[in-house]
Amino acid sequence: MRSRQTLIELFSTFLRLEDDRATGWATDARLRRSMEHCLESIPESTTSENFWATYWHKRWHEEAGGRKRDGEDREEIQNSNPLPSRPSPPLPLSHLSAYLQETCYWCAHKIVSRLEEGQYQLSDCFQVAIAAVPKILKAFDSDQLPSLKTYANTAFGNIIRDELRQRREVDRCNDWGLLLKLSRKQLTEALQAAGLLPTEVDTHLLAWHCFTDTYIPKKSPGLRQLMAPDAATWNAIAQRFKQDRSTLNTPNSEASPQQIERWVIACASRARSYLYPAITSLNAPRLGQESGEIQDDLPHSTNHSLLTELIAAEESQARQMQQTQVETVLKDALANLEPTLQELLQLYYQQGLTQQQIAQHLNLQQYTVSRKLAKAREKLLLGLTRWSQATLHIAPTSTVVKYISIALEEWLQAHYQADSNSHAG
Numbered sequence: 001m002r003s004r005q006t007l008i009e010l011f012s013t014f015l016r017l018e019d020d021r022a023t024g025w026a027t028d029a030r031l032r033r034s035m036e037h038c039l040e041s042i043p044e045s046t047t048s049e050n051f052w053a054t055y056w057h058k059r060w061h062e063e064a065g066g067r068k069r070d071g072e073d074r075e076e077i078q079n080s081n082p083l084p085s086r087p088s089p090p091l092p093l094s095h096l097s098a099y100l101q102e103t104c105y106w107c108a109h110k111i112v113s114r115l116e117e118g119q120y121q122l123s124d125c126f127q128v129a130i131a132a133v134p135k136i137l138k139a140f141d142s143d144q145l146p147s148l149k150t151y152a153n154t155a156f157g158n159i160i161r162d163e164l165r166q167r168r169e170v171d172r173c174n175d176w177g178l179l180l181k182l183s184r185k186q187l188t189e190a191l192q193a194a195g196l197l198p199t200e201v202d203t204h205l206l207a208w209h210c211f212t213d214t215y216i217p218k219k220s221p222g223l224r225q226l227m228a229p230d231a232a233t234w235n236a237i238a239q240r241f242k243q244d245r246s247t248l249n250t251p252n253s254e255a256s257p258q259q260i261e262r263w264v265i266a267c268a269s270r271a272r273s274y275l276y277p278a279i280t281s282l283n284a285p286r287l288g289q290e291s292g293e294i295q296d297d298l299p300h301s302t303n304h305s306l307l308t309e310l311i312a313a314e315e316s317q318a319r320q321m322q323q324t325q326v327e328t329v330l331k332d333a334l335a336n337l338e339p340t341l342q343e344l345l346q347l348y349y350q351q352g353l354t355q356q357q358i359a360q361h362l363n364l365q366q367y368t369v370s371r372k373l374a375k376a377r378e379k380l381l382l383g384l385t386r387w388s389q390a391t392l393h394i395a396p397t398s399t400v401v402k403y404i405s406i407a408l409e410e411w412l413q414a415h416y417q418a419d420s421n422s423h424a425g
Contacts, residue, residue, distance in 0.1 A: 001015075001022040001105070003102065004102070005321065007035065007047060007049060007052060010098070011095045011096075012034070012035050013031075013098055014026050014028060014098055015101045020122045022105060030094075031091070031095055034095070035095070038052075038055075049099075050148075053096070053099060053149070054148075056096050057096065057148060059091075059092040060090065064138075093133065093134060093137070096137060096148070097130065099148075100130070100133060100136075100149070100152050100156075103149050103152050103153050104152070105126055107156040107157050108122050108156070110398075112125055125163070128159065129159050132155070132156075132159045133152075136155045139155070166276070167276055174225040175268035176217070176225075176226040176227070176228060178268050179211060179212065180212060180215075180217065180226075182208075184209075187205065189274065190270045191267070193270075194273075199248070203248060203263065204266065206241060206248060207255070207260050208264060208267045210260070214236050214240050216233075229261075231257070234257035234258075234260060234261055237257070237264075238255060238260045241255055242255075326384070326411075330380060331415075332383075333379065333383035333384070334380065334415075337376055337379060340372070342376075343362075344358065344372050344373055344376060345373070347362075349412050349415075349416035349417075350416035350417070355369045355370055355373070380408055380412075381405055381408055388400075
C-alpha cells in the first residue's frame, strides 16, 4: 500500500479495499477542495499534519456542540417540513476519518494476521473500527495527548478486539442464551431499527421481560447451548404476560403461549441482526444478476478529466519521490556500516558467493559469516524502519517489519547487481 505524502492526500482520500487487500486511495473531491482552500486562506497554517489534525478536531468539537445546542430548533424545523434536506457529513469528521484510514488499516491488519485464516475478514474489522471515529474524537483530548494517531491506534485495537469477543460470544449463543444477555436498551433499539410501531415495541419488550423472569436456563445434554423452553414454561410466560399487560398502551391485548413464543423469537432475531449485522462486501454479486458486483451500481466520482489526470500525475510524482527517499536512506545506511560488513555484503550480493565460499575467502568460520551478514541486514532494516515511522508514519508492527525486510532483501540484490553491471560496462 502506497503511503500518502501530502497534507491534501492525508485529509481527503479514503482507502480502497479489494479482495481484503488495500489497492489504493480514492479522492473525495469535496474534501480536497476544502483542504486546498484552508491551506490558502489560513495564515498560520503549516505543513505539520499534527497541526491540521488538532485544527479539525477542535472544529469537530465546536460543530458537535453547536449541533447539540441547536437540536431542538432543528427538530422543530424538520417536523414542520415534510421533506427535510439530508445534510452531508460534517467536514471535520470527514477530514479526520480520511486522516485515520492508514492507522485503522494497519491496526486491523495486525489483529487479523494473528487469527486463524478465514476466521474474520480484514475489511470487516476495518469497517467496524473506522465507524467508531466519532466516539474516538469525543474521547480524545488534544490539549492533554500529543497525537491523535497514537491514541486512535490504541482505540481501534480495543474496538476491534471487543467486537470480535462479542461476536464469538454471540456465535456460541443460541436465541435463548442471547435473550438472557440482552439489555432492555439494546433490545429497544433493535426493535425500533426494525421499523416496529411504538405499541408493537412495547408488546415485544413485555414478552421478552416475562420470558427472562420466568425461564430457568437449562443446558442441552452434551452441548453448551441452552434448551428451548418447554410447553409448561411457555404457559407460565403467557400467564405472567396476562398479569403484566396493564402496563401496555393497549392493555386488552390477548396473547396465547404460541404468540408469546413468536414475539420472543422475533426479539432474538432482530437483536442479532441489529447488534451484529452481516457486512456485505462491495465486491459481492448483484442480486438477481448473472454478472456484475454491487459496486458497479455506485456512481462514478472519478470521471476522466483534466483534474483526474493532474491528480494521477501528482500520485505518480509522489511515488517517485518516495522511492528516491528510500534509495537515499538505504545508501546512507550502507555507507555507515563497518567496512567488514560492507565487504561481506559485496561478496554475498555482488559477487554471488555462498556463505561457505565467503568463509574460505576471508578465513572465517561459516557461522561468523552468517552472524555478520545478519547483523548488517539488521542495521539496514532498523534504519529503514525508523525512517518509515518518522516520515511515513507507519507503525513498526511485526507484520510491517516483515514486509520491510522482504523489500530490503530485494533492494540489496538490485543495488549490488546494478553496481556489478556498471563495473562490467
